Amino acid sequence: MIPPAGAGAFLDAHGWGGEIVPLSGDASFRRYFRVKSQGRDAILMDAPPPHEDPRPFLSVAAWLSAHGFAAPAIHAADAEAGLVLLEDFGDARMREAVDEDAAAIDRLYGAAIDVLVALAGAPAGPFAPYDRDTLQREAALLIDWYCPALGIDVDRAGYVAAWDAVLGEAAAKRPVTVLRDYHAENLMLVGEAGSLGLLDFQDALVGHPAYDLVSLLQDARRDVAPETEQAMIARYRAATGAGDEFMAAYHVLGAQRNAKIIGIFTRLWRRDGKPRYPTLCPRVWGYLERDLAQPVLAPVARWFDANIPPELRGDPLALAR
Known part of the structure; x- marks a missing residue:
């Protein structure tokens, strides 16, 4: 360096x-x-x-x-x-704080939720829209990189059609600034009070508020317990009045983001020579399968069942050997 x-x-x-x-x-x-x-x-x-x-x-x-x-x-x-x-926000990240002290999980995740509540209450920034074409392009990273790495020949047109059938659920009635990489490794504990400092937000767009919630609670880099996920969703919904339609968007955007991340992590290995990222894919597949189990994602779940068998859902580097 x-x-x-x-x-x-x-x-x-x-x-x-x-x-x-x-x-x-x-x-x-x-x-x-x-x-x-x-x-x-x-x-x-x-x-x-x-x-x-x-x-x-x-x-x-x-x-x-x-x-x-x-x-x-x-x-x-x-x-x-x-x-x-x-x-300089220092070296104290939320990631290490919650990994080292289970008693801090509710407090720090709660503080992270409160930032998202504040973002939802602010006017949307002057950024490009997180529109359907962008969501489709990102979801396609899985079939562009993961499937070829494993030699899987898939129905590309069917993949696009399946996502097209569900992405309407992710249309925001009141769009907000979406930071897009909002998770425990990008949140810093700043000052004696340990308030949360934000990093890695350069890709911000204007879209559905559920997206950053998914980034935080379906974290590709650390396990978030299902009970923590549910408690923090409840905290967000209580503060914002988000209804059942919010949860449909949460699961659709969860599936979309996790498909995107699997593609990106595979690309980081195949194109950029960074082999640590494929090892994170099994966790992301776990989140993706949880989202696909939701009825709102039935068309996408059917596509995955028909194209990528369970034994080929995991670490692409290990599976390709």
Whole structure:
């Protein structure tokens, strides 16, 4: 993790010259470094063009901050170079906090739900719509990457038709800002009070409020107990007045997101050489099958039953050997 060319000059120009310490990256081409300068810490995001563009991150961060949400402050940015200097939220993630202390699960998941309640009450941001075409394109990642990796020949037209039959349930009566990657690894415990800081929101769109709830409660990276999922859904519905139609959307978007993630994790292995991601797929298949068991998803469930047998639902890297 060598700092990007130009990082030193960028930091010097904005009064942040000092030590640059590498941090872990993520599933994208972005890399992160901690900058230590004159007793201060900040985070340097390297979002190198042409693979990355930090402008959406800057736009969403500005909208979130303007509406009272805890996005990191932007100390400096050079969008052309793909360099952004952010407020340092520290190293305390919700993920480790709930993994290490079961007593914190209800409190921290409850706090995460409260952020989504606030998002549902805010005006939708000036972002592109999370429309049916986008949802279809994302769902197709499973048949674009997972099925070919296992040599499964599937009915593509039937897949599209099955999703088309159910995606109407995910049309939002009152669209909201959807952060799209809202889960325990992207929520930071900030300050002595441990309030939740938001990260990885650059792909925000305007869509159904159930989507971020699914991201949180059907987490691809950690097991969320069914009783926690149900309790947090109840908390959200009590705060927002969401009715039964909300639950239909929750399961449709859950199935859509989980199908997408299985495709993305397979792509990260096959295209990008990141073999740890396929190992997460069995958990995601578990969530997907729970959603497919709901009556609202009967057309999609029938397609899966006809095209991908249960023994081929799992870790694509292991199954392809």
